[in-house]
Amino acid sequence: MLPLIFFIILAAVSALLHFEKSRCQKRMLTARQQFNLTARAAPVEKAKAQRGWFYKINYYLGYAWRNSYAAADFVHRLSGIVRMPLQIFDLKIVPGWQNFRFELALAVAADKREQARRVFTGFYQVMQDFTDISQMAFSEPTPPDLTPGQAANGFVFIISGQVETE
Amino acid sequence: MKLKVFFRKIVWILASLAVLLAFAGLDWLPALKELNRLKRDEREYFLQTNRLKSLISRFAFPDEKEKLIFSKTEDRLLESLPRVADDASWLAIIVSALRDRAKLDQLDSALLLIQAGPGQPVAAPLNLLTRAPVADDLQRWLAGQRQETDRCLQTFADFHQSPWHAVLGGMEFGGKRQLACRPIGIAVAAKLPALLHFVNHCSWFAGHLEIVQLRMGQGETRPLALIFCRGCYRVSASSAWLVPVQVGGNGENLLIDADSDLLWQPVDPNAVSLGREKELPPVRDSVMLLKKRNY
Numbered sequence: 001m002l003p004l005i006f007f008i009i010l011a012a013v014s015a016l017l018h019f020e021k022s023r024c025q026k027r028m029l030t031a032r033q034q035f036n037l038t039a040r041a042a043p044v045e046k047a048k049a050q051r052g053w054f055y056k057i058n059y060y061l062g063y064a065w066r067n068s069y070a071a072a073d074f075v076h077r078l079s080g081i082v083r084m085p086l087q088i089f090d091l092k093i094v095p096g097w098q099n100f101r102f103e104l105a106l107a108v109a110a111d112k113r114e115q116a117r118r119v120f121t122g123f124y125q126v127m128q129d130f131t132d133i134s135q136m137a138f139s140e141p142t143p144p145d146l147t148p149g150q151a152a153n154g155f156v157f158i159i160s161g162q163v164e165t166e
Numbered sequence: 167m168k169l170k171v172f173f174r175k176i177v178w179i180l181a182s183l184a185v186l187l188a189f190a191g192l193d194w195l196p197a198l199k200e201l202n203r204l205k206r207d208e209r210e211y212f213l214q215t216n217r218l219k220s221l222i223s224r225f226a227f228p229d230e231k232e233k234l235i236f237s238k239t240e241d242r243l244l245e246s247l248p249r250v251a252d253d254a255s256w257l258a259i260i261v262s263a264l265r266d267r268a269k270l271d272q273l274d275s276a277l278l279l280i281q282a283g284p285g286q287p288v289a290a291p292l293n294l295l296t297r298a299p300v301a302d303d304l305q306r307w308l309a310g311q312r313q314e315t316d317r318c319l320q321t322f323a324d325f326h327q328s329p330w331h332a333v334l335g336g337m338e339f340g341g342k343r344q345l346a347c348r349p350i351g352i353a354v355a356a357k358l359p360a361l362l363h364f365v366n367h368c369s370w371f372a373g374h375l376e377i378v379q380l381r382m383g384q385g386e387t388r389p390l391a392l393i394f395c396r397g398c399y400r401v402s403a404s405s406a407w408l409v410p411v412q413v414g415g416n417g418e419n420l421l422i423d424a425d426s427d428l429l430w431q432p433v434d435p436n437a438v439s440l441g442r443e444k445e446l447p448p449v450r451d452s453v454m455l456l457k458k459r460n461y
Contacts, residue, residue, distance in 0.1 A: 003178075006182060006185075007185075010186065010189045013194065014189065014194065014197075017197040017201070020201060021197055021200055021201050024201055024204040024205055024208065028208040031208045031215070032207075032211050034211070034215050035211045035214050035218065038215050042222040042225070044218070044225055047225070047228050048429040048430075050228060051433050052424070052429060054235070054236055054433050055422050055433070056333050056422065057239050057243050058435075060243070060330060060333060063330075063376065064369035064374055064375065064376040064377070065369050065442065065443050068365060068369040071365055071380050072362045072363070072365040072366040075365070075382065076362055076447070079449070088382070088384075090381075091380075091381065091383075092379065092380070092382075093379065093380040094379050095376075095379075
């Protein structure tokens with residue numbers, strides 16, 4: 001008799017647990033349905049995606065004009081501050097989302113390295129006044145002694161940096 | 167005898183414990199876990215529904231006026247992407263526009279550099295100023311960086327490299343039209359004012375060319391420039407420059423923060439800085455001191 005009662009108790013506990021589980025499942029499904037109905041009735045995400053798309057496309061439509069103007073304007077401003085014995089050797093501009101990177105090789109005609117560095121430092125300080133330049137660094141001519149190429153071209157300093165276009 | 171009864175009781179207790187453990191391990195514990203998960207999910211959905219309801223009460227949904235703005239924006243996007251039959255038609259439009267622009271900006275020499283197909287070397291350059299011979303200094307300068315030009319055009323042919331791949335790559339244009347994007351190079355020799363005006367103007371015409379790289383050097387008496395651009399267009403025939411539709415999806419989270427307050431209010435076209443064609447201030451000649459490289 002005792003084993004039978006024992007088994008009945010175990011089975012009753014199981015049945016109660018499964019009954020509660022099924023009740024919870026129904027409640028969860030109702031909550032999910034409620035959420036889906038609310039979301040479907042008011043497509044917030046869809047409206048947000050449409051607005052996001054609007055801003056992205058407007059940015060795209062003005063992007064090419066902004067980039068070409070920014071590049072031409074930068075070269076224009078640069079041309080206003082380059083003075084002998086400084087000369088632009090090479091210039092590369094690579095546009096990005098809201099800025100462009102540049103690499104500028106400047107040749108300084110000078111007999112001595114110190115003299116070239118003095119001229120270059122003056123130019124670099126003027127460039128630092130460009131308010132839209134967010135990053136800038138330069139590398140000194142290497143090797144320290146004039147190489148045959150440098151002898152012909154002067155001391156070549158490389159400035160690389162980033163200009164904000166927004 | 168007593169020992170036998172004792173052992174029987176022990177066996178009974180052990181068997182009961184085993185059955186209890188079996189029930190607990192195989193049925194009760196998984197059921198309790200499932201019960202907890204269901205309660206958690208229910209609570210989560212309940213909270214999300216409440217959050218959504220509160221959000222909806224504050225959200226400005228697009229009205230007819232805003233929908234019209236969206237529709238006009240789409241029209242403007244489509245206008246900016248020329249609709250052509252094939253790659254050759256797009257190239258013809260670009261060549262014609264570049265020729266007009268080169269004449270207007272009074273360039274001394276202008277060459278168009280294109281590849282026959284993605285991954286191929288640059289074909290013979292096309293003179294954009296047919297009445298003027300190609301300047302020697304420009305030809306020499308280009309010859310000095312031929313490998314670099316090939317490499318650049320091959321890199322820019324990959325639309326994955328474009329910052330716009332995530333916005334335009336996933337778009338569909340209806341019918342059989344698909345998006346194609348092609349890089350080109352424009353080599354220019356001109357006095358500085360003309361050259362800078364051309365750099366500024368090259369994105370203005372129908373082709374909507376986007377500068378992806380600009381290089382400048384020095385010729386005999388004037389600056390030289392190599393402008394790499396990318397043009398996108400809608401093409402109906404098969405194209406070697408097609409942008410795969412699956413590339414980039416719809417550009418989620420690319421430029422706009424999905425939680426931005428901006429997305430909660432109706433869009434205001436007047437508040438968006440579109441950027442317009444803008445002329446450079448007057449550029450003086452001979453102030454740009456470019457040094458000729460000794461090769």
